[in-house]
Every structure is written in structure tokens, then in C-alpha cells.
Amino acid sequence: xxxxxxxxxxxxxxxxxxxxxxxxxxxxxxxxxxxxxxxxxxxxxxxxxxxxxxxxxxxxxxxxxxxxxxxxxxxxxxxxxxxxxxxxxxxxxxxxxxxxxxxxxxxxxxxxxxxxxxxxxxxxxxxxxxxxxxxxxxxxxxxxxxxxxxxxxxxxxxxxxxxxxxxxxxxxxxxxxxxxxxxxxxxxxxxxxxxxxxxxxxxxxxxxxxxxxxxxxxxxxxxxxxxxxxxxxxxxxxxxxxxxxxxxxxxxxxxxxxxxxxxxxxxxxxxxxxxxxxxxxxxxxxxxxxxxxxxxxxxxxxxxxxxxxxxxxxxxxxxxxxxxxxxxxxxxxxxxxxxxxxxxxxxxxxxxxxxxxxxxxxxxxxxxxxxxxxxxxxxxxxxxxxxxxxxxxxxxxxxxxxxxxxxxxxxxxxxxxxxxxx
Amino acid sequence: xxxxxxxxxxxxxxxxxxxxxxxxxxxxxxxxxxxxxxxxxxxxxxxxxxxxxxxxxxxxxxxxxxxxxxxxxxxxxxxxxxxxxxxxxxxxxxxxxxxxxxxxxxxxxxxxxxxxxxxxxxxxxxxxxxxxxxxxxxxxxxxxxxxxxxxxxxxxxxxxxxxxxxxxxxxxxxxxxxxxxxxxxxxxxxxxxxxxxxxxxxxxxxxxxxxxxxxxxxxxxxxxxxxxxxxxxxxxxxxxxxxxxxxxxxxxxxxxxxxxxxxxxxxxxxxxxxxxxxxxxxxxxxxxxxxxxxxxxxxxxxxxxxxxxxxxxxxxxxxxxxxxxxxxxxxxxxxxxxxxxxxxxxxxxxxxxxxxxxxxxxxxxxxxxxxxxxxxxxxxxxxxxxxxxxxxxxxxxxxxxxxxxxxxxxxxxxxxxxxxxxxxxxxxxxxxxxxxxxxxxxx
Numbered sequence: 001x002x003x004x005x006x007x008x009x010x011x012x013x014x015x016x017x018x019x020x021x022x023x024x025x026x027x028x029x030x031x032x033x034x035x036x037x038x039x040x041x042x043x044x045x046x047x048x049x050x051x052x053x054x055x056x057x058x059x060x061x062x063x064x065x066x067x068x069x070x071x072x073x074x075x076x077x078x079x080x081x082x083x084x085x086x087x088x089x090x091x092x093x094x095x096x097x098x099x100x101x102x103x104x105x106x107x108x109x110x111x112x113x114x115x116x117x118x119x120x121x122x123x124x125x126x127x128x129x130x131x132x133x134x135x136x137x138x139x140x141x142x143x144x145x146x147x148x149x150x151x152x153x154x155x156x157x158x159x160x161x162x163x164x165x166x167x168x169x170x171x172x173x174x175x176x177x178x179x180x181x182x183x184x185x186x187x188x189x190x191x192x193x194x195x196x197x198x199x200x201x202x203x204x205x206x207x208x209x210x211x212x213x214x215x216x217x218x219x220x221x222x223x224x225x226x227x228x229x230x231x232x233x234x235x236x237x238x239x240x241x242x243x244x245x246x247x248x249x250x251x252x253x254x255x256x257x258x259x260x261x262x263x264x265x266x267x268x269x270x271x272x273x274x275x276x277x278x279x280x281x282x283x284x285x286x287x288x289x290x291x292x293x294x295x296x297x298x299x300x301x302x303x304x305x306x307x308x309x310x311x312x313x314x315x316x317x318x319x320x321x322x323x324x325x326x327x328x329x330x331x332x333x334x335x336x337x338x339x340x341x342x343x344x345x346x347x348x349x350x351x352x353x354x355x356x357x358x359x360x361x362x363x364x365x366x367x368x369x370x371x372x373x374x375x376x377x378x379x380x381x382x383x384x385x386x387x388x389x390x391x392x393x394x395x396x397x398x399x400x401x402x403x404x405x406x407x408x409x410x411x412x413x414x415x416x417x418x419x420x421x422x
Numbered sequence: 423x424x425x426x427x428x429x430x431x432x433x434x435x436x437x438x439x440x441x442x443x444x445x446x447x448x449x450x451x452x453x454x455x456x457x458x459x460x461x462x463x464x465x466x467x468x469x470x471x472x473x474x475x476x477x478x479x480x481x482x483x484x485x486x487x488x489x490x491x492x493x494x495x496x497x498x499x500x501x502x503x504x505x506x507x508x509x510x511x512x513x514x515x516x517x518x519x520x521x522x523x524x525x526x527x528x529x530x531x532x533x534x535x536x537x538x539x540x541x542x543x544x545x546x547x548x549x550x551x552x553x554x555x556x557x558x559x560x561x562x563x564x565x566x567x568x569x570x571x572x573x574x575x576x577x578x579x580x581x582x583x584x585x586x587x588x589x590x591x592x593x594x595x596x597x598x599x600x601x602x603x604x605x606x607x608x609x610x611x612x613x614x615x616x617x618x619x620x621x622x623x624x625x626x627x628x629x630x631x632x633x634x635x636x637x638x639x640x641x642x643x644x645x646x647x648x649x650x651x652x653x654x655x656x657x658x659x660x661x662x663x664x665x666x667x668x669x670x671x672x673x674x675x676x677x678x679x680x681x682x683x684x685x686x687x688x689x690x691x692x693x694x695x696x697x698x699x700x701x702x703x704x705x706x707x708x709x710x711x712x713x714x715x716x717x718x719x720x721x722x723x724x725x726x727x728x729x730x731x732x733x734x735x736x737x738x739x740x741x742x743x744x745x746x747x748x749x750x751x752x753x754x755x756x757x758x759x760x761x762x763x764x765x766x767x768x769x770x771x772x773x774x775x776x777x778x779x780x781x782x783x784x785x786x787x788x789x790x791x792x793x794x795x796x797x798x799x800x801x802x803x804x805x806x807x808x809x810x811x812x813x814x815x816x817x818x819x820x821x822x823x824x825x826x827x828x829x830x831x832x833x834x835x836x837x838x839x840x841x842x843x844x845x846x847x848x849x850x851x852x853x854x855x856x857x858x859x860x861x862x863x864x865x
Contacts, residue, residue, distance in 0.1 A: 026664070029657030034678075040726075226578060242584075245847065256836060260592075345687045350817070376790070
């Protein structure tokens with residue numbers, strides 16, 4: 001009797017130990033998932049931190065009329081302006097560094113920056129001004145302490161005197177570090193110190209616009225037709241099967257469709273946000289249809305019947321009552337589908353939205369990049385500064401996604417009055 | 423546009439025969455009858471109309487001596503019609519080019535004006551048709567509802583058309599590819615090295631298009647991903663369903679779903695920047711021949727991405743099991759662990775299995791992570807530290823930056839795409855079949 005009780009107790013202990021073990025292991029799995037997310041965010045923050053600031057050099061330059069004609073400002077000799085600024089600085093310090101070597105400290109776009117400055121403010125001609133010019137990528141890294149002097153000497157052949165001069169200039173406060181606001185407002189460039197996301201943001205916006213204009217009406221048409229107006233029959237079954245299958249087609253296949261059909265057969269321009277939006281629109285159509293279908297199904301039957309009983313036609317009941325009631329749900333699903341489309345890169349890659357485009361797109365037919373493809377371009381670039389900027393681009397992208405998700409939550413809570421029926 | 427709206431409203435009112443006047447329907451009816459033909463015509467408009475115009479201008483002769491016709495077409499198209507200035511054409515008589523440009527511009531203007539007028543005429547033909555129906559005594563309400571129904575039907579056909587277009591364009595381009603390379607060589611070939619192929623040399627080497635090593639890489643990386651995702655995802659679902667309280671659940675579930683909401687390019691970025699070098703060093707320390715872009719990194723990061731899919735599918739499946747089953751098990755004295763493993767999991771198995779299949783299909787079709795972190799060279803290798811390649815990587819590598827459509831190299835991407843499409847389709851159909859076949863409601 002006692003032995004039996006002991007056996008039972010042992011068995012029970014074993015059972016409960018197993019229960020505790022499963023509890024612990026499954027908790028660990030959840031923790032691991034949360035840990036993944038945390039690590040992901042930490043890595044992105046760590047990578048993008050250096051890109052938050054950009055080092056500038058304060059240089060005094062003379063926009064002398066000798067080099068810039070007042071009548072023809074745009075074609076002035078700004079390289080000369082820059083060089084004379086350099087040599088004045090070097091002579092003033094009595095340094096033996098050559099002008100050419102010092103020129104590499106600053107961005108190679110410096111003379112263009114000077115030109116833009118004067119073109120936007122012609123009154124500068126003939127005056128001596130202190131300008132802030134961005135440091136070139138390598139020296140930006142050095143200034144932030146991310147690149148050692150040794151590697152600079154070994155790999156770039158930078159001499160002792162230039163190092164001393166740079167440190168001296170830094171001590172004198174001529175090297176400044178500012179928030180890198182320009183990364184949001186400039187177009188792409190071959191040089192990280194002046195490269196920006198603006199073109200990609202505009203390109204993504206256009207693509208999203210086209211995507212919305214394509215998929216939203218189509219999703220509503222599909223749902224209203226199959227759920228409300230002709231809610232039975234083979235046509236609806238075919239659509240249902242189709243939507244389910246389309247929802248799980250890999251996104252890269254949609255890119256192939258865009259390349260073969262929209263660009264190959266219809267002759268739409270390559271790399272344009274228009275084609276990108278079309279492809280993303282077809283891609284997010286099933287997601288939207290599924291969300292809209294749920295929303296429409298949640299609208300109570302009593303609402304439809306009430307409309308019909310006072311003499312409304314089927315369509316009147318749908319358009320005046322069912323659709324407005326389902327709208328919050330449809331919009332929520334739409335925003336989430338758009339957010340997914342915004343982060344999608346694979347189809348855009350195939351239709352050429354990863355080309356180098358330095359000018360901002362003026363319309364949906366112009367070549368452009370999008371945020372995710374810009375991230376790919378930058379993270380593939382050899383310059384170190386681009387990696388940090390890719391991190392910034394990721395932060396911007398995730399920011400937009402969070403914004404959209406917040407918006408969808410807001411829409412749901414603000415207008416969900418009809419959800420109380422369901 | 424406003425004019426059209428006002429006109430259709432007014433004309434509709436004129437045409438009405440008896441019945442109450444409901445302005446909106448007249449407006450809607452005639453507006454739709456105007457817009458639909460116009461929209462259809464605009465959609466059918468060829469954007470590269472300039473190329474036809476050029477053919478018309480040239481009339482069979484050589485337009486400019488010494489210039490490739492294709493290049494000239496593209497140049498003139500972007501200059502005249504797209505309106506974006508591109509660089510100069512080298513070695514061209516500038517006067518003749520300017521002349522050609524102005525002629526093309528004139529012709530394009532003419533075509534645009536005529537096209538615009540035709541569009542308006544077409545629209546009004548539609549309006550006239552609508553008015554005739556009204557005049558014949560139909561109610562505007564009935565007519566416009568009929569039209570709206572047709573429009574909605576057209577809209578919902580797009581979903582079918584998309585599937586059809588995908589299959590059609592993939593099959594069509596693949597068919598062109600299989601004129602160069604036989605089916606057997608493609609599906610049974612053991613070498614995938616299209617980069618060895620130089621199209622100019624005429625003779626196509628057929629041995630470079632064997633899909634098996636690419637398929638091997640795809641499956642290996644997906645397998646690594648699933649080996650990460652299935653245990654973590656399943657155990658997370660078990661925790662959420664069996665052990666977590668309501669509060670913990672309401673916190674943890676959204677966090678896990680956040681993982682699913684992060685764009686795959688971000689995963690790819692992390693994979694190539696941090697995870698791949700980490701595994702590379704690790705592999706070298708263990709004495710493997712390791713590559714910087716290794717399959718392990720791509721697989722592990724992809725596994726992280728797939729975790730929330732598996733966990734939410736499994737969680738849904740577990741939640742669908744009736745609570746009475748769960749409570750019955752508790753009432754018999756079973757612990758939570760026993761209830762989970764012996765009752766809940768078997769009951770939810772079909773749902774979980776189909777979720778796992780769907781997750782696997784996502785792993786196979788995943789692109790950005792592998793494009794960034796996996797290798798480019800297709801080989802049979804058992805070592806996870808080697809850089810394996812996948813179907814999606816090869817599609818992207820073959821098509822990015824290549825503009826010609828007709829070489830076997832670019833066409834092979836479509837054959838790969840077709841394979842990928844059917845691979846994922848089979849998994850999806852299987853998943854839905856399991857759901858349908860084995861999901862019996864336990865009450």
C-alpha cells in the first residue's frame with residue numbers, strides 16, 4: 001500500500017516536473033523571440049548612430065569677381081574659389097601641406113556646394129564669406145574616431161604634417177559636427193557625405209500612391225461583388241481560391257510579372273514608381289481583399305435587412321450602409337497592406353527601381369528609387385559612410401511603418417462604432 | 423471634367439421620362455458612360471508611341487547614318503516624350519538630329535491632339551448611348567445599377583486576371599527559354615553557371631543551365647530557417663496558449679508580431695553586416711572552409727523572420743480547439759503540460775501542419791535576406807558555412823541591370839520563377855488541403 005502510494009507520488013512528481021520543464025522551455029522560446037527583436041533594434045541603432053551627424057569644415061572663401069561673373073553666375077570657376085581658400089588657410093598657418101592633399105579632406109562636391117550657394121544668393125559675389133563644407137567620408141570617419149590614423153597612413157598615404165594640421169584645425173574649432181539633417185532632404189549621390197534619402201522617399205510615396213489607387217478600388221469591387229451583390233456561385237469560389245493562392249505567391253514573382261508584362265509587353269518606362277506601384281498594388285490586392293472581406297462580414301445582417309425593408313435596392317443598401325459601416329475595418333486592412341508594400345524590395349529590384357538616380361523624381365513616370373531599394377544600394381556600397389546612412393534609411397523606413405500602423409490603430413479606435421454589432 | 427459632369431446631369435434630366443427625378447443616378451449613369459470608354463482608351467494607349475512614330479517618320483529608310491536604330495529610338499523617346507534630357511549622342515550630325523527631333527515633336531503633338539479629340543468624341547458616344555437608353559424609357563436607377571454591377575464585376579475579375587497573367591507571362595518567357603535549353607537539361611542538370619555564358623559567341627552551351635544545385639541551396643537554406651523557426655515558433659505558441667496569463671499574452675503577442683512587420687530588407691542588412699561575419703569567423707575557428715556570405719547566416723536570420731508566422735499560425739490553431747476539450751483534460755487531473763502535448767497539440771495538428779507548410783513556402787520564396795546574405799555560386803555542399811545560392815538570388819542576379827529580354831540568360835530567370843511559383847503553389851495547396859481534410863471540429 002505504502003509502496004503504491006510512493007510510486008504514485010513519484011509518478012506525479014515526474015508529471016509535474018515535465019509540466020515545469022515545458023513551461024520553462026516555452027518561456028525561453030518566447031524570450032528568444034523578444035531577444036531577437038531587441039538585438040535587431042540594437043544593431044540598427046548602433047549602425048546608424050555615426051550617420052546621425054556629419055562633420056563640417058569652416059572655410060573662409062572669397063567669391064571674387066575675378067572668377068565669378070555677375071552675369072553668368074552658374075558657370076563661375078568655383079574650383080578656383082575653393083583652391084584659393086585652401087591656399088590662404090595653409091599659408092596663414094605656415095603649413096607645408098600641399099593644397100591638393102588638403103583638398104581631399106573636404107568633400108569632392110565642395111565646389112558644387114559653393115555654386116549652389118551663390119546661385120541661390122547672387123549677392124554673395126564679390127564678398128568674403130565663411131562657409132561650412134562637409135568633410136569627405138574618410139575624414140568624417142576619422143573625425144568621429146571610427147577610423148584610426150594608422151590605417152589612414154597605411155591605406156591612404158596621409159602624411160604626418162596633414163595629421164598635425166587637421167588636429168590643429170580641430171583644436172581651433174574649425175571642424176564642427178552637426179546633425180545630419182541633409183540626409184532627409186537631399187537626393188542620392190556617389191559621395192556619402194552629400195547623399196540623401198529625399199529621392200527615395202518621394203519615389204516610395206509615388207509608388208504607394210499608385211499602389212493605393214490600384215488596389216483599394218479593386219479590393220472593394222471584389223469584396224462587394226463576391227460578398228454582397230452576387231454572393232454565391234462558381235465565380236465567387238474561383239475568386240476565393242485565387243485570392244488565397246495569390247496571397248502566398250512570393251513577391252519576387254510579382255516582380256517578374258511587372259518586368260514581363262508591364263515593362264515588356266505594355267512598354268511602361270523601366271525604373272518608374274508607376275510600374276512599381278502597379279506591381280505592389282497587385283501584390284497587396286489579396287491582403288486587402290481578405291481584410292475587407294472580414295470587415296464586410298462583420299457588418300450585421302440586420303443593417304442590410306433594415307435598409308432593404310424600407311425599400312432600398314440591394315446596391316443602395318450596400319453603398320449607403322454596409323460599405324460605410326465596414327469602412328474602418330477596410331481602411332485598417334488597407335493601411336497595413338500598404339505598410340507591407342512599403343517595405344517590399346524584391347519586386348522593385350526586378351523592375352529596375354534600384355538604379356542610381358541622383359535627380360528627384362518629378363512624377364510617377366520618372367526613374368526613381370524607393371526606400372527599401374535605397375537601403376540595398378547603400379549597404380552594397382564600399383564606402384563606410386554609406387553603411388551608416390543605410391542604417392538611417394532603415395530607421396526612416398521603420399518610422400514610416402510605425403506611423404502607418406499607429407494610423408491604422410487610430411482609424412480603428414476612432415471610427416469603429418459599428419464593430420459593436422459584431 | 424466639370425463641364426462633362428454638368429452636361430451629363432443636365433442632359434440626363436432632359437431625357438428622363440416619368441418617374442421621380444433622382445439627380446445622382448443620372449449623373450452617375452452618364453458620368454460612367456463617359457468615363458469608361460475614355461479610361462479604356464487611355465489604358466490601351468501605347469506609351470512608347472514614339473517608336474511607331476519613328477517607324478512612320480523613317481518610312482523604312484535609315485533615319486540617321488551611323489547610329490544604331492534602337493539607341494536612337496530610346497534617346498528620342500526619353501527626350502521628346504518623357505521630357506527628360508539625357509546625355510548627347512556621340513558621333514551624330516547635330517543638325518540632322520535636331521531636325522529629326524522637331525519633326526518627331528510635331529508629329530507627337532499632332533497625334534496627342536487628335537488622340538485627345540478622339541477621346542472626347544468617344545466619351546460622348548458613350549453618353550449618347552446612355553441617353554438613348556434613358557429616352558427609351560428605362561429608369562436611371564436601374565440602368566446605373568446595372569452598370570455599377572458590371573464595373574464591380576470587372577474589378578473583381580482583376581484578381582483572376584492577375585493569376586492568369588502571372589502564369590501566362592512566366593510560361594511564355596520560359597517557353598522561349600526552353601527553345602534554347604531542353605527541359606531535361608534544365609531540371610536534371612547538375613551545373614548552374616550562367617555567368618560563363620557569353621551571348622555574343624553564338625553557340626549556346628547547354629550544360630550551364632541545370633537547376634538542381636540551385637534547388638539544393640534553396641532547400642538547404644529553407645531547412646536551416648525552419649529548424650530555427652519551428653521549435654521557437656511552436657514553443658512560443660505553446661507558452662502563449664497554455665501558460666501565459668491574459669496580461670502577458672497581450673504584451674508578448676504584439677511584440678512577436680512586430681518581428682513579422684519588419685521589412686525583410688532590414689533582416690538582410692543585419693544578416694550581411696553582423697550575422698554573416700560572425701558565423702564566418704566561427705566557422706573558421708571550427709576549422710571549416712567558410713565563406714563570408716554563408717548559408718548559415720541567411721538561414722538563421724530567415725528563421726528569425728519566420729518565427730512569428732509559425733507562432734501565430736500555431737497559436738490560431740490552438741485557439742481553435744474548443745475550450746471544453748481543454749477543461750475536460752484539466753478536470754481529469756492532467757497538468758497543463760500534459761493537456762498541451764497530449765490533447766491540444768494533436769487536436770490542433772492539422773492547423774499547425776498547414777501553418778508550417780505556409781511558413782516553408784514563405785522561406786522558399788523569401789528574397790531580400792538571401793540576396794544580401796547568401797552566396798551567388800550554386801554548388802552541392804553539405805557545409806552550412808559554404809555560400810549556397812537560392813532560386814530567388816539567381817532570379818535577381820540574372821535580371822538586375824540587364825535590359826535585353828531575349829538572351830537565354832535573362833530568360834532562364836523566368837524558368838526559375840516558374841519553378842519557384844509551382845514549388846510554393848504546391849506547398850500552399852497542400853496546406854489548404856490539410857486544413858480542409860483534417861480539420862474536424864472537436865466539441
